[in-house]
Amino acid sequence: MNDIPAPVLLIEANTVIATPPLVPEIRLHLATEVTPLWEATERFLREAHLPPPFWAFAWPGGQALARFVLDNPAWVEGRRVLDVGAGSGLVAIAAALAGAKYVIAADMDANARRAVLLNAALNGVDIEIVAGDATAQAPAPVDTVLAGDICYERGAAARLSEWLAGLTASGMVVLLGDPGRTYLPKDRLEALANYDVPTSLELEDRVMKATTIWRMRG
Numbered sequence: 001m002n003d004i005p006a007p008v009l010l011i012e013a014n015t016v017i018a019t020p021p022l023v024p025e026i027r028l029h030l031a032t033e034v035t036p037l038w039e040a041t042e043r044f045l046r047e048a049h050l051p052p053p054f055w056a057f058a059w060p061g062g063q064a065l066a067r068f069v070l071d072n073p074a075w076v077e078g079r080r081v082l083d084v085g086a087g088s089g090l091v092a093i094a095a096a097l098a099g100a101k102y103v104i105a106a107d108m109d110a111n112a113r114r115a116v117l118l119n120a121a122l123n124g125v126d127i128e129i130v131a132g133d134a135t136a137q138a139p140a141p142v143d144t145v146l147a148g149d150i151c152y153e154r155g156a157a158a159r160l161s162e163w164l165a166g167l168t169a170s171g172m173v174v175l176l177g178d179p180g181r182t183y184l185p186k187d188r189l190e191a192l193a194n195y196d197v198p199t200s201l202e203l204e205d206r207v208m209k210a211t212t213i214w215r216m217r218g
């Protein structure tokens with residue numbers, strides 16, 4: 001009898017193992033096209049009008065933040081780290097490879113959480129998983145919070161920004177990777193680094209996105 005969980009089959013059937021262009025040291029299950037996977041996910045969940053399968057792409061904000069963490073490990077080394085809006089888990093995996101004490105990945109999409117576990121195993125790291133809307137929960141006990149590309153929708157970005165501001169006020173270090181999304185709370189942020197991130201025409205309508213690493217001000 002086949003005892004592989006159905007979400008794993010969905011992911012494995014609709015992705016290839018590849019490396020994000022800016023982070024070639026990390027391997028992920030990534031989709032080569034958006035639409036077939038999106039349709040397969042809707043069929044799998046028997047639901048229409050779902051958000052796109054964010055977990056199947058390495059978004060510019062996540063690629064830049066993963067690169068930053070790998071090249072500047074002092075931000076995470078020996079620290080307890082949360083990757084919020086983890087998607088594929090790219091940023092969480094980078095933090096684990098850069099020497100974090102432990103890493104927790106939070107995503108409200110169940111398929112993303114399964115993808116994080118598959119991708120963590122591909123890269124030989126351990127990641128803990130948190131389900132549900134991160135902003136509706138007490139924060140995990142961490143020192144550093146990483147968020148790649150989470151400011152793409154007005155309501156969600158506002159909730160996440162308020163929540164992250166609260167974590168900053170409580171003493172956590174909060175870093176965001178963002179390619180100029182509309183709902184980025186720029187007035188609360190200071191820039192740490194810039195990257196040109198290769199991306200796809202299908203996702204972003206261009207082949208390169210200028211992306212900034214931001215630290216939230218206390």
Ligand SMILES: C[S@@+](CC[C@H](N)C(=O)[O-])C[C@H]1O[C@@H](n2cnc3c(N)ncnc32)[C@H](O)[C@@H]1O
Pocket residue numbers: 054055057058059060061062063084085086087088089090091106107108109112132133134135147148149150152156160
């Ligand atoms: C555009 S994707 C970015 C994924 C990854 N960080 C990257 O850069 O490749 C945003 C992810 O955030 C998750 N997300 C958005 N709001 C969230 C919330 N309030 N709590 C938990 N996850 C959230 C979505 O499910 C999605 O997987």
